Amino acid sequence: MDQKELFENAVANSKTLPAKPDNETLLRLYSLYKQATEGDINTENLPGMFDFVAKAKYDAWLNLKGITADDARRQYIDLVSRLSGK
Template identity: 75%
Template sequence: MTDQKIDFENAIAQSKQLPSRPNNENLLRLYSLYKQATEGDINTENPPGMFDFVARAKYDAWLKLKGAPADNAMREYIDLVKELAEK
């Protein structure tokens, strides 16, 4: 396992113990970076229904990262968790 992968796994664990709940923007960012790092590009062409606001926000956030390499998503996730832990 690479150092970055270990750091990513540690950041995932740390994200569950942050001192305060991140705002919605940061929650969506964490979600989309995690999904891009672990699954790659979004794997569905069917967006959620118009009235499923949470699912739609998650879909759109992940879709924005389409084409981003998993390593970059991992690094950004790690950096964001560190930033949130310091707040």
């Protein structure tokens, strides 16, 4: 399997993890997914001041700025693998 297939499998597996990850891990999964699929975040669309969930997601993704899609996919695959115990 190539990396894109492994990534797609990891995305599917992330929906059937044995236990729900904590919020920090969920943010990591979200940000790695976004970096892998869309690249660097568009910093012109800031979340609302009182939208704390959107702000947390924004910040998590912004922290990955500059990481390549391949590296983000690899990190996502590794994280899902650890979370699923495989």
